[in-house]
Amino acid sequence: MQTYLGTIVGVLAAAAIALIVVAVVHRLVRPLGRRSLLMRELSDHSYRPFRVAVTVLAVQFAVRATTGYAVGEPWRQALLHILVLVVIVTTAWLVASLLLVTEDTALARFRTDVPDNRQARRIKTQVRILRRVTVAAIVVLTIGVALMTFPSVRGVGASVLASAGVIGAVAALAAQSVLGNVFAGVQLAFSDAVRLDDVVVVEGEWGRIEEMTLSYVVVQIWDDRRLILPTSYFTTKPFQNWTRTQAAVLGTAEFEVDWSVPVQTMREELRRAVEGTELWDGRVCVLQVTDAVGGVVRIRALVSAADSPSLWDLRCLVREHLVGWLRDQRPTALPRTRTEIGDANSDLAWQWVQPRRPNPTPAEQGVPDDARVFGGSDDGDARSTTFVGPEEPVDAPR
Structure with missing residues (x-):
C-alpha cells in the first residue's frame, strides 16, 4: 500500500511540476511572438504537444524513481512499458508539430496574392509535398520504434531483415x-x-x-x-x-472575310477596341492576313492579357466587336460566293477590270505598324529573337 501511495504521490507531483514548467515557458515565449512569427507559431501550435510530452516524460521518471524497490512486480513492468509507448507517441507528435510550424513559417515569407508569384507557388508546392513525406516518415518511424519495445518483435528482427530483400521485391511488384x-x-x-x-x-x-x-x-x-x-x-x-514563366499570355481571334475587306481599317478598329477595355495589358495588338485561299481571306487578331481568364474575356470581346463592326460598317466584307457568266471572248466590260493602285503601306499612311508579330515594337523584336529558326544548311562541296 505504501508503494502504491508513494507512486501516486510521486506521479501527481511530477505532473504538477511539469505543467508549471510548461506554463512558465509558454508565458515567456508568448510575448516574443509579437516580434517573431516563428515564436508565435510555436506558441499557438506546439504548446499542446509540448505540454503532453513533458508531462508524460515527468510521470515516467516519477514511476521509475518511486518503484525502484519493486523491480520484480509485474504491474511496474507493464506500467513502465505503457509509459514508454506514450512517450514515443507524444515525442513524435511534438517533432511533427515543430516541423509543421517550421514549414508554415517558411511559407509565410512567400505570398501568392501578388501578380508575380511564380517563385512563391513553386516553394509552396515543394513544401506541401515535403510536409506529406515528413508526416508519413514520422508515422512509420514511430510505429517501428514502438514495436521494437516488445521483446517478441526484437526476437524476430533478424529473420525479418533476412527476408527484407524478398519482401521488398514482392512489394515493389505489387505496388x-x-x-x-x-x-x-x-x-x-x-x-x-x-x-x-x-x-x-x-x-x-x-x-x-x-x-x-x-x-x-x-x-x-x-x-x-x-x-x-x-x-x-x-x-x-x-x-x-500557360504560367510556367509568367502569367501574361497571348491569344487569337480569327475571321474569314471577303477579299474586299479593308485590312488597315480593320486593324485600326481592333486597336480602338482593345484600348477601350481594361482586359488588355498593352503589350500586343496585331492584326494579320494569315491565309487567302478558297474565296475568303483569313484574318487573325492577336492580343495579350495579364492572365488567362482576362485573355479569354478579351478574345470574346474582340470577336464580338469586330463581328459587329463588319456587319454594320463593312457589310461588303462579309464572306460571299461569286459566280461569273460570260462569253468565250471575255470582252465584256465587267469581265476585265484595270488593276488599281496598290493600297499605301502603313508607313505611307502615317499610322503605327501593327501588322507584324515578330517586329514593329520592342516586344515583337524580343519575340523574334526568342523564336529565331535554325540557319540554312551550307551546301556541301561538289
Whole structure:
C-alpha cells in the first residue's frame, strides 16, 4: 500500500511540476511572438504537444524513481512499458508539430496574392509535398520504434531483415503503380514543371492546378469541374503550362472575310477596341492576313492579357466587336460566293477590270505598324529573337 501511495504521490507531483514548467515557458515565449512569427507559431501550435510530452516524460521518471524497490512486480513492468509507448507517441507528435510550424513559417515569407508569384507557388508546392513525406516518415518511424519495445518483435528482427530483400521485391511488384506515382509527385515538386495555381491544358481541358499530392493532382477546370489525374501523368505525357514563366499570355481571334475587306481599317478598329477595355495589358495588338485561299481571306487578331481568364474575356470581346463592326460598317466584307457568266471572248466590260493602285503601306499612311508579330515594337523584336529558326544548311562541296 505504501508503494502504491508513494507512486501516486510521486506521479501527481511530477505532473504538477511539469505543467508549471510548461506554463512558465509558454508565458515567456508568448510575448516574443509579437516580434517573431516563428515564436508565435510555436506558441499557438506546439504548446499542446509540448505540454503532453513533458508531462508524460515527468510521470515516467516519477514511476521509475518511486518503484525502484519493486523491480520484480509485474504491474511496474507493464506500467513502465505503457509509459514508454506514450512517450514515443507524444515525442513524435511534438517533432511533427515543430516541423509543421517550421514549414508554415517558411511559407509565410512567400505570398501568392501578388501578380508575380511564380517563385512563391513553386516553394509552396515543394513544401506541401515535403510536409506529406515528413508526416508519413514520422508515422512509420514511430510505429517501428514502438514495436521494437516488445521483446517478441526484437526476437524476430533478424529473420525479418533476412527476408527484407524478398519482401521488398514482392512489394515493389505489387505496388509498382503506387510507387511510381509517389516518385512522380516528388519529381514534380522539385522539377518546377508544374506548380500550384498554374494554368494548364490537359486532356483537352483548360484549368488550374488546385491540389497536388504524392499520388494525384486535382485540376480545377474553368467551369468548376475537377479533373483528377495521377501524378505520373505529368511526367509521362505532354501538357500545356500557360504560367510556367509568367502569367501574361497571348491569344487569337480569327475571321474569314471577303477579299474586299479593308485590312488597315480593320486593324485600326481592333486597336480602338482593345484600348477601350481594361482586359488588355498593352503589350500586343496585331492584326494579320494569315491565309487567302478558297474565296475568303483569313484574318487573325492577336492580343495579350495579364492572365488567362482576362485573355479569354478579351478574345470574346474582340470577336464580338469586330463581328459587329463588319456587319454594320463593312457589310461588303462579309464572306460571299461569286459566280461569273460570260462569253468565250471575255470582252465584256465587267469581265476585265484595270488593276488599281496598290493600297499605301502603313508607313505611307502615317499610322503605327501593327501588322507584324515578330517586329514593329520592342516586344515583337524580343519575340523574334526568342523564336529565331535554325540557319540554312551550307551546301556541301561538289
